[in-house]
Amino acid sequence: MAGVKPLAGQPNSGLTRKRNIWNILHLDPVxxxxxxxxxxxxxxxxxxxxxxxxxxxxxxxxxxxxxxxxxxxxxxFEPAVFRRWAPWLYGVGLAALVAVLLVGVGAKGAQRWLALPGLPRFQPSEGMKLLVPITAAWYLSRYYLPPTFRRVMIGLAIVLVPMGLIIQQPDLGTSLLVGMAGIFVVFFAGISWKLITAFFALVSVSAPLMWLFVMxxxxxxxxxxxxxxxxxxxxxxxxxxxxxxxxxxxxxxxxxxxxxxxxxxxxxxxxxxxxxxxxxxxxxxxxxxxxxxxxxxxxxxxxxxxxxxxxxxxxxxxxxxxxxxxxxxxxxxxxxxxxxxxxxxxxxxxxxxxxxxxxxxxxxxxxxxxxxxxxxxxxx
Incomplete structure (x- = not known):
């Protein structure tokens, strides 16, 4: 490959690419x-x-x-930029979700939107579909994987807090999508099958309680x-x-x-x-x-x-x-x-x-x- 050599210690890594217009624009043509x-x-x-x-x-x-x-x-932006800004943007997202509950705009029995002066009405919960998995990945990737039980619990807390706020709007569909986006990160981090089994058992046990008190x-x-x-x-x-x-x-x-x-x-x-x-x-x-x-x-x-x-x-x-x-x-x-x-x-x-x-x-x-x-x- 003219003008390009493999990474040190990885002569057959397959990670090198010719520099072309797509790499310059940082777009994947496929x-x-x-x-x-x-x-x-x-x-x-x-x-x-x-x-x-x-x-x-x-x-x-x-x-x-x-x-x-x-x-x-x-x-x-390089992925490192998203990693660096993840916790700060996550905090802004949580603040926006709280603002929705306090001063949000309602429609059809739900209060899910914010209307800020000079900006079109928007739904903060949509942004959390992106911020929650990025923030969970930021936290878990700071340590050796697979994560310990304590770190799994903190990762789940990052997911559950915005999920709970979105349920209050109420918007069960979006809350489930946000929750699953974050849980996918925890799953891919390499948690044990014992924790996965315990999680599904907890969901099964809590389903009747959700029917009675949440839904x-x-x-x-x-x-x-x-x-x-x-x-x-x-x-x-x-x-x-x-x-x-x-x-x-x-x-x-x-x-x-x-x-x-x-x-x-x-x-x-x-x-x-x-x-x-x-x-x-x-x-x-x-x-x-x-x-x-x-x-x-x-x-x-x-x-x-x-x-x-x-x-x-x-x-x-x-x-x-x-x-x-x-x-x-x-x-x-x-x-x-x-x-x-x-x-x-x-x-x-x-x-x-x-x-x-x-x-x-x-x-x-x-x-x-x-x-x-x-x-x-x-x-x-």
Whole structure:
């Protein structure tokens, strides 16, 4: 490899790369291409899901553009910068979550947003999906891995404090995503199977207590609706019944773009946000769903490659956790729209309409690109 020599002591490490435009821009061309393809598909489907409302598509395109700018900016920083600033940004995030509970803006029975003078309304809990795993990785990577029991408990505390604040908003779906993002870091740090077994046992034992003292009435109703949606077909069960009808009516190759009856005749609620995958399944059928899942699989595969090739514990933990969080987004949304999981308000990544979620996801991909493109390289 002209002009490049391996790292000392690692002649066959495979970590050296030719310097090209992508390394200079600190962008991963494979991941970027897959993301652009996914966003393009998202805008295409959104036009139908929003009932041909071009203004909605244009607004989402602007948000994608802002998210790509954020991704590019974050990709320029070395992973050490994220590690250095993690605890401070985590503290700011906790303060913002407390502010939401005190002076936040409410909508539809939930108080999840902050409206600061001169800034658009935003949802601080979305940022914690990124800050919590980075902060947990910052703490655990400071010590030898696998971590001791005491350090595992501190790592879990880093995860549980913001999770508890988000539950109070209330926003159970986001709190679970934030919690899982942090728990993935603790898991990848190498905890023993005894602790993993104890954790699942604790969750099982505490589930009845959560049902009685933590979960609100509408959250309980979602679980009951999952078990028997036909018990209230015109009320709580309406969403999932119409969603499953749309998915099933798509068949193998679908009804055709803009030809879906469930969404365009307004049977399917939230057709451009949480239930947009039902629009895709109805109009493009099994083939369309297979294509979408394949695209998601390729993105996840590339992100796992970045995690494996990372050169330090902090980068590996962050990359692995962000990848699994993205997978969780996909799994939960498709699961709830298919009637396999309760409806928890989790959008389909870069397909559903929404600004904060899209920007947060693209910011996470910016961190992944930083990890990939700042790997050490020694030139001759």
């Amino acid at each position: 991941l970027l291409s897959l993301l652009l393809l996914l966003m393009g598909a998202g805008l295409f489907i959104l036009y139908s899901g929003a009932d041909r409302n071009l203004a909605v598509v244009e607004a989402q395109a602007v948000r994608f553009g802002l998210g790509l700018v954020v991704m590019f900016v974050l990709a320029q 609100r009435d509408y959250q309980k109703q979602r679980v009951l609706t999952l078990l028997d949606p036909e018990s209230d077909p015109l009320g709580a069960g309406w969403n999932i019944i119409q969603s499953k009808t749309a998915i099933g009516s798509g068949g193998v190759d679908g009804k055709g773009w803009l030809q879906g009856t469930q969404s365009h005749l307004e049977f399917l609620p939230e057709s451009h946000t949480d239930f947009i995958v039902a629009v895709l399944a109805e109009e493009f059928g099994f083939i369309g769903m297979l294509a979408l899942i394949t695209l998601y699989f390729l993105i996840i595969l590339r992100c796992l490659y970045i995690a494996v090739m990372a050169q330090d514990s902090f980068s590996r933990l962050v990359a692995g956790a962000l990848t699994m969080t993205f997978f969780l987004y996909v799994f939960v949304n498709i699961g709830m729209v298919s009637g396999l999981l309760p409806v928890v308000g989790v959008p389909l990544p870069l397909i559903s309409y929404g600004g904060t979620s899209a920007i947060t996801l693209l910011a996470a991909f910016g961190v992944l690109m930083s990890i990939q493109t700042h790997r050490r390289m020694i030139t001759a």
